[in-house]
Amino acid sequence: LAAAVEVARAARRAGAPLVIADLHAALRQAVDPVPEARVDYLEVVEPGTLAPPPAEVAADVRLIAAVAAEVGPVRLIDNVELGDPDEEDALLAAVAETGEA
Numbered sequence: 001l002a003a004a005v006e007v008a009r010a011a012r013r014a015g016a017p018l019v020i021a022d023l024h025a026a027l028r029q030a031v032d033p034v035p036e037a038r039v040d041y042l043e044v045v046e047p048g049t050l051a052p053p054p055a056e057v058a059a060d061v062r063l064i065a066a067v068a069a070e071v072g073p074v075r076l077i078d079n080v081e082l083g084d085p086d087e088e089d090a091l092l093a094a095v096a097e098t099g100e101a
Contacts, residue, residue, distance in 0.1 A: 002095045003029060005092060008023065015059070017056040018056065018061065039069045043067075061083060067079070
């Protein structure tokens with residue numbers, strides 16, 4: 001999820017539209033190096049409807065990036081609201097504290 005936050009923040013800094021395929025790619029690249037991870041879903045959705053967003057959105061639009069995967073016997077489920085600075089900061093701080101993405 002931290003990778004998706006970074007993609008979203010980079011788009012906002014550049015004043016560029018947020019390309020949903022870039023978010024999906026960031027999520028996939030974060031999970032693919034973990035050979036024992038079996039991904040159930042990697043999704044980017046609109047918060048109010050949980051519907052997929054258009055292919056490109058304004059960089060300040062709020063979206064939810066969500067992932068569910070099994071790593072060995074453990075099922076991991078998490079999400080972050082992109083576009084919510086407090087939630088993004090909390091996620092990145094937790095990642096920095098643990099040293100994991």
